[in-house]
Amino acid sequence: MWSSTANVDYMSLTAHFLTEDMKQIHICCDMVPFPYESHTATNLVNFMNESLERWGLLEKLNVVVRDNLRNIVSAMEVWKFTNIPCLAHTLQLVVKDGCLDNERISLLTATCRRIAGHFKHLVKSYKLLRQSQEILGLHKHSIIQDEPTRYPYCSSLKVTTSEVIPIINAVNMSIDRIKDYGNFKESLCQSLHRCYGDCENEPIYAFATIIDPRFKNKIFRSRTMAEKAVTLLIGELNALDIDEGHEIKAAENQEPTTPAPGAIWSLYNQLIITNSVIYTAHFTMSDKVAVYLKEPLLASHEDVFEYWRKSKFLNMKKLAQKYLGMPLCTVFSERLFSTAVLICNRKRGRLTPERVQMLVFLNKNLPFLNYQY
Numbered sequence: 113m114w115s116s117t118a119n120v121d122y123m124s125l126t127a128h129f130l131t132e133d134m135k136q137i138h139i140c141c142d143m144v145p146f147p148y149e150s151h152t153a154t155n156l157v158n159f160m161n162e163s164l165e166r167w168g169l170l171e172k173l174n175v176v177v178r179d180n181l182r183n184i185v186s187a188m189e190v191w192k193f194t195n196i197p198c199l200a201h202t203l204q205l206v207v208k209d210g211c212l213d214n215e216r217i218s219l220l221t222a223t224c225r226r227i228a229g230h231f232k233h234l235v236k237s238y239k240l241l242r243q244s245q246e247i248l249g250l251h252k253h254s255i256i257q258d259e260p261t262r263y264p265y266c267s268s269l270k271v272t273t274s275e276v277i278p279i280i281n282a283v284n285m286s287i288d289r290i291k292d293y294g295n296f297k298e299s300l301c302q303s304l305h306r307c308y309g310d311c312e313n314e315p316i317y318a319f320a321t322i323i324d325p326r327f328k329n330k331i332f333r334s335r336t337m338a339e340k341a342v343t344l345l346i347g348e349l350n351a352l353d354i355d356e357g358h359e360i361k362a363a364e365n366q367e368p369t370t371p372a373p374g375a376i377w378s379l380y381n382q383l384i385i386t387n388s389v390i391y392t393a394h395f396t397m398s399d400k401v402a403v404y405l406k407e408p409l410l411a412s413h414e415d416v417f418e419y420w421r422k423s424k425f426l427n428m429k430k431l432a433q434k435y436l437g438m439p440l441c442t443v444f445s446e447r448l449f450s451t452a453v454l455i456c457n458r459k460r461g462r463l464t465p466e467r468v469q470m471l472v473f474l475n476k477n478l479p480f481l482n483y484q485y
Contacts, residue, residue, distance in 0.1 A: 113146065113181075114449040116456045120465050121146040124445045125163045130437035134421040134429075136270060138444045140476035141167050143452060145465040153186035160191065175273075175316055175438050180205060196316055198442040199276055202307050203283075210300030217296055221258075228257045272416075273438040274324035276317045278331045280308045312337035319344050320435040323428065325410040325419050345431070346401055352427050400425060451475055 114122050125142040142163050148155035164170040176195040178184050180202060188195040211217045231238050232255065245252050287300055311317050312334055318341040321327050332338035410419050420432045455475070456468045463471075 113151065114452060116452070116468070117458055118456070118461055118463075118465075120468075121151075122449075122452065122465075122468070123159055124448050125160070125167075126444045126448065127167075127169065128437055128439050128444070130417070130433045132433075134417040134433065136417060136437065137480070138439075139480070140444075140448055140473055141169075142469075143448055143472040144469050151183050153183055153190045156183060156187035157191045160187070174434060177439055177442055179442055194316065196273065196276075196314075196438075196440075197307070198440075199279065200441040200443070206300070206303045206307055210303035211296050214296040214299060225258065228255045231255050232257050270417075271440050271443075272320060272324070272436045273316060273440045274320040274327065274416075274436060276308075276440050277311055277321045278327055280304070280311050281331060281333050284333070313340070315344060316435075316438070319348070319431075320438065323432045323435050324416055325407075326412055326414070326416060328405055328409060330409065342401065342405070345428075348431055349401065349427050352430060400427070404428060448472065448476065 114124070116122065122143055123146045124140070127137075127139045127141050129137055131137060144163075146155075146159065148159065160176075161170065164173065173193065176188065176193055177198060178188060178195050179198050212221065231241055241255075242252060244250075283304065284301075287297060287304070290297060312332055318332075318337065321331060322329055322341040322345050329338040329342055332341065404425055410416060416436065420429050420436070423429050423432075452468065452472050455471050456463055
């Protein structure tokens with residue numbers, strides 16, 4: 113939800129899915145004035161039902177990605193529809209609860225904020241900083257000033273729900289390695305556990321992870337949850353019961369995958385190496401699932417959608433189309449509101465809500481038509 117300079121509340125509704133050729137699509141369905149006076153859970157549910165019915169999406173909805181505002185969470189509880197929190201927003205709350213509420217950390221960040229503000233606001237000091245960097249032979253890095261009222265969101269629109277479990281497990285590994293400072297490590301662990309302590313047991317996350325060829329069942333920290341994810345995959349395939357019409361064999365003579373550079377992917381790789389040894393339990397599975405799991409993992413920097421586009425696992429491709437089309441954060445909605453800010457600025461304050469709605473809709477959706485209208 114966003115409020116314009118004209119004090120009009122707008123609500124957004126976006127749709128995300130994969131096409132038959134595994135192309136990821138993000139569509140703006142609505143960016144409309146909120147029709148109710150108060151933002152209660154009941155009014156939010158009514159709005160979502162009306163919008164989804166208008167677009168014919170109510171029966172096609174798989175999952176709702178939401179932020180963590182109390183009224184939104186309450187609305188999801190009333191609506192009783194499968195929903196997951198925005199990963200970026202949730203991790204920001206984890207950091208705030210676990211670190212920034214710590215007195216020592218707060219003092220440290222406040223000091224850093226004042227230093228950054230000094231160089232940001234005084235041109236003379238900024239020039240002296242640049243001169244000092246040049247004299248010392250240092251790289252001329254710019255000082256970054258944080259904005260605590262906004263949370264950072266994913267820069268790429270290609271991230272999917274399959275990355276939630278790997279990211280949370282990598283964060284847990286990072287926390288285990290850091291040196292404690294006061295009690296912030298314990299607070300951070302508790303905060304993360306409250307939000308994602310049971311994420312491997314969440315069917316949406318587990319299924320999206322195992323259907324991602326970069327992770328499969330090798331990224332789970334719990335052996336039991338890894339086996340449960342395999343069982344979920346087999347059950348979904350049995351429900352489809354579509355004859356693929358040809359024999360599928362495991363790929364041979366493929367080189368082991370190499371992780372992309374970066375701290376997070378390095379931690380992924382350590383989990384995968386460890387679990388490749390641990391998770392070798394022999395439990396009953398279909399031949400197709402066994403072949404899929406035995407294939408070498410896709411390199412972390414490779415395109416997962418391209419893999420499924422060319423895949424011979426036709427049934428699993430249908431499941432990948434369903435589960436990998438789910439975004440892990442609300443980045444598209446945030447960008448939608450950023451577009452609305454540019455359109456509905458102070459110099460265009462007399463735009464009617466209906467005109468703002470149309471301009472935002474056209475701005476986001478015309479590219480899908482190649483501007484041919």
